[in-house]
Amino acid sequence: MSVAGRRPGTGRGRRGRQHSDHHLRPTLTDLQVRVDAWIGQFEEGYWPPLSMLARLTEEVGELARELNHSYGHKPKKPGEVPGDIALEVADIIFVLVCLCNSLQIDLGDAFEQVMKKYDRRDGRRWTRRKTSAARKIGAGRKASVSRKASVSRKASVSRKASVSRKASAGRQQRRARAARPRGSRRQPAG
Numbered sequence: 001m002s003v004a005g006r007r008p009g010t011g012r013g014r015r016g017r018q019h020s021d022h023h024l025r026p027t028l029t030d031l032q033v034r035v036d037a038w039i040g041q042f043e044e045g046y047w048p049p050l051s052m053l054a055r056l057t058e059e060v061g062e063l064a065r066e067l068n069h070s071y072g073h074k075p076k077k078p079g080e081v082p083g084d085i086a087l088e089v090a091d092i093i094f095v096l097v098c099l100c101n102s103l104q105i106d107l108g109d110a111f112e113q114v115m116k117k118y119d120r121r122d123g124r125r126w127t128r129r130k131t132s133a134a135r136k137i138g139a140g141r142k143a144s145v146s147r148k149a150s151v152s153r154k155a156s157v158s159r160k161a162s163v164s165r166k167a168s169a170g171r172q173q174r175r176a177r178a179a180r181p182r183g184s185r186r187q188p189a190g
Helices: 028-039 049-071 085-102 107-122 133-137 141-179
Strands: none
Touching (some): 049 085, 085 107
C-alpha cells in the first residue's frame, strides 16, 4: 500500500507507548502511534486531508467490490484471485488513522464521544436482547450463530418488505400525478 502520506510541517499524531506485544490487541492509541511511526520514516509525510479522503474512498470501493463478490450478485471472473475482506477493512482503518493523525484527532476520545451520542440518541430505539444465565456464560457459538442468522434473515425480509411497500407507494403516487389533467397540477407560488 502506498503511503497515505504525511505532509512536511504538519502536526504528527500523539506520541504514546509503542505497540510491542503483537499478541495483545492494539488500542486505538496503539494504532495511531504505530501508523505515525511508520509514516514518520518517509520525507513525504501525511498527504493533505482531501487526498487522504480520496484514498479512503478508493479503499471503501475495494471493500464494496469484495463484499459484492462474496455476498452480492456479482461473482468473480473465472481465474480471478479471491480477495480478503478483513484486509480491505484493515486498509480502511490504516488510511482513516492517517487522516486522524494528520488532523491531530484522538480516535479513542472521538470514539467515546460517538458512543455516548449513540447511547443518548438510539439507546431506547431498538429492542434489547433478553439475557439469561446460559447466555451470560455462553450457550455455545453454534447457537449464537444460528440466532444471528435467524435475526439477520428476519431483518432482511422485514427491510425488503418495507422497501417494497415504499417503492409501491411511490409508483402509485407517480401514476396518480401522471393521470391528472395537465391544468390541474399545482403551479409553483410566486
